[in-house]
Amino acid sequence: MSSAFRNRRIPTILVALAAISAFCVGCSDSEDESDSTTTTTTRSAEGADALTPFVGTVHFPPVPFAGSDGKNHLVYELSVTNFTSGKTTLDSLQVIDADSGAVIDDLDAAEAHQRLQPAGSRDSADSLEAGESGTIFLHVTLDESVAVPKNVVHKVTTTAEAAPPDLRTSTAEVGPTKIDSRTLPVLSSPLRGERFIAADGCCDASRHTRAILPVNGQTFVAQRYAIDYEQADDQLRIFTGEPTDPKSYFIFGEDVLAAADGTVVGTRNDLPEQVPGTFPSGISLDAADGNYVVLDIGNGFFINYAHMQPGSVRVKLGDKVSTGDVLGLVGNTGNSVAPHLHFHVMDGPSPLASQGLPYLNDKFSITGQVASTADFDRSEGTGIPLVTVPGLQTTEHSDQLVMDQNIVTFG
Numbered sequence: 001m002s003s004a005f006r007n008r009r010i011p012t013i014l015v016a017l018a019a020i021s022a023f024c025v026g027c028s029d030s031e032d033e034s035d036s037t038t039t040t041t042t043r044s045a046e047g048a049d050a051l052t053p054f055v056g057t058v059h060f061p062p063v064p065f066a067g068s069d070g071k072n073h074l075v076y077e078l079s080v081t082n083f084t085s086g087k088t089t090l091d092s093l094q095v096i097d098a099d100s101g102a103v104i105d106d107l108d109a110a111e112a113h114q115r116l117q118p119a120g121s122r123d124s125a126d127s128l129e130a131g132e133s134g135t136i137f138l139h140v141t142l143d144e145s146v147a148v149p150k151n152v153v154h155k156v157t158t159t160a161e162a163a164p165p166d167l168r169t170s171t172a173e174v175g176p177t178k179i180d181s182r183t184l185p186v187l188s189s190p191l192r193g194e195r196f197i198a199a200d201g202c203c204d205a206s207r208h209t210r211a212i213l214p215v216n217g218q219t220f221v222a223q224r225y226a227i228d229y230e231q232a233d234d235q236l237r238i239f240t241g242e243p244t245d246p247k248s249y250f251i252f253g254e255d256v257l258a259a260a261d262g263t264v265v266g267t268r269n270d271l272p273e274q275v276p277g278t279f280p281s282g283i284s285l286d287a288a289d290g291n292y293v294v295l296d297i298g299n300g301f302f303i304n305y306a307h308m309q310p311g312s313v314r315v316k317l318g319d320k321v322s323t324g325d326v327l328g329l330v331g332n333t334g335n336s337v338a339p340h341l342h343f344h345v346m347d348g349p350s351p352l353a354s355q356g357l358p359y360l361n362d363k364f365s366i367t368g369q370v371a372s373t374a375d376f377d378r379s380e381g382t383g384i385p386l387v388t389v390p391g392l393q394t395t396e397h398s399d400q401l402v403m404d405q406n407i408v409t410f411g
């Protein structure tokens, strides 16, 4: 073994191996130097061995679903580590159908940076420092005419400061994964009435979709498809009157309904209302959901309902419930800034140590669309009417997932 290989410094190894690679390791009888060097930057993407600055894994394969926009969606995370001793910048990322080779998502530098977050950070980044890990939060939208792939892989282009100049920018295939084709549950409505706003819903609102948490020694995104339901009046106001009074909010006290037949496997009913307007301080992890119910609805799917009024939860552990049964009343308990129903589906009974799963809403109307999360936040914080996307007609939907900032009627 050469001295370079005994040296523990990664850049030296990178230089040594990359240089060897450039001169035809694994080639058969080619003597053509120019040929081998010109393929260096794409070699790993073409199947031969090569050093790659980013290594990555998809820990929880994407589960495709039909959204209320009529398209199919893949929402998942590519966990990456910069395995060099210098800063490595993410230049672009393509999601490839691994069977057909078709590019199904193509992120330029700005788009890729928006989706990269270093571990432990809630901010986006353009790069990872030496040895740093991060998550690339992906959302692939597929038109109806495009077949949902069975396997995907990511073509990741990076610029690694620790690599020699001619190898600094390279492209590699990272994080191959199968697509999870499990059958999704079709759920009844968790609320009944008009003008419910699906805030922080799937797929690019960051508060739930990017709520990756280290729990019990691994990462989970239990809230990957969570929605915070608010409700507006006919003037599209979320509350009127005193903003610190929970009763000022139109959704406060609405019935929370079983969206499927199930068994109660988690619940709490004793936490007090918080004062709306600011997030409470000092909330412990086990009180974050406030008064809640977790339903086991079978086939590995569980529903979490959070933040209900104290004393309003009318089911207990082990109870069997039927679709449409009232579980409790919408409140403002736990880690909540305003009365709302937090609703999500997951693959286990723990609202933290589980993976969020998509589902389909059986029947709903979309009567509007809030223009942006910022507009929603402004209305929730001030009581001014919601700013909505102009010119939308009411549309009827079935067997689709309610998506971010849809204003829906549940019958």
Ligand SMILES: [Zn+2]
Pocket (backbone or CB within 6 Å): 208, 226, 227, 228, 342, 343
């Ligand atoms: Zn929530």
